[in-house]
Amino acid sequence: MDATTAFRGLECLDCGATAPDGSYRCPDCGGLLRASYDLDAVPGADALDGRDPGPYRVAELLPFSRDHAVTMDEGATPATACPTLADEFGVDELLVKDEGRNPTGAATDRGLSLAVTAARDGDAAAVALPTTGNGGQSAAAHAGRAGLDSHSFVPSRCPFVNKAMINVHGGDMNVVEGRYPDAVEAYEGGREDEWTPVGPASPYRREGLKGIYFEVAATLSWSAPDALVVPTGHGTALAAIHAAATQLADAGVVDETPRLYAAQPTGCAPVVDAVADGKVSPEEQPDSIVGSLEVPDPVLGDRAAAAVRESDGEGVAVDDDDALAAAVDAAGDTGLEISATGGVGVAAARELADLGAFDGDDAVVVVNPVAGGKENDVLRSHLMSRGV
């Protein structure tokens, strides 16, 4: 029999109120919601080992069972050992968790699978969100599968592949002149009451991204890596990985928790700044070629910064050129198609290695959130600067 969920419900992170299943924010105070679970229901590592790979290996800690979810088999992405990078960074093991292998080529598929499931369960006719691009593509794909309409608000700078594929999946797309905050403003002004929001504040988006950590822990025989480097926009993945690591430790499956590192482009690094300063201040003039991470006012910024601090990690900002060079060089050295977004993580890991943040026996995981092929124009343009 398939493992089933041990989901108990949603509660507010700010006021502690419980919220009905499917809620986007707290009905009392508007705060962010989190999911709670019966941790006693999680079996031991041996039992988990006997299950199929992928996020539902730890089905108890997800809000829906696999056979209930709107899913195209998201997750079960490889964490590929990269010995060349391990040597360069002076660590025992360097793994790239390649989220580009998801159905639409991005980690956003994991969260939108669950957010669209919740919307369908709530009898929604349509889902809607502002997005830097990948989230809109994931939403359009999953909404189409569930028989729902989707409405994505993307900035004009959003990659062409996202715009094309949102339409290919049958989604409605609103291209807003400018950058991500302009798309958020257009969404707020244009959204209709019957649209169910599936934006980054959705607790289901966060729950879906926990699978990244479940799978990393399984790859490492139910131990924690020493460090996880996470390219960060809204902070959703960082908050999710922190929640997953805490839950697996509290359930007695994994003994340790990893150090978490937030990696952002220098031109838009509010979470990195908040790790040091304690609270997110929106970036006044965001400017990065890595559009997926150009999020000046991250929804989960404070949560993500707190997760980094609690884990004894750090925030690392890297220049665009270093991120692009890291992505291109890693593609050459490892064969993996690292995106510019993932390059921010590789470049941050390199900087951490230079600063002495890693030990020689460390196992370090870098998350590549997006397939390199989805950002091929930015990567190719970097080669021009090398005369290629």
Ligand SMILES: [Zn+2]
């Ligand atoms: Zn509340």
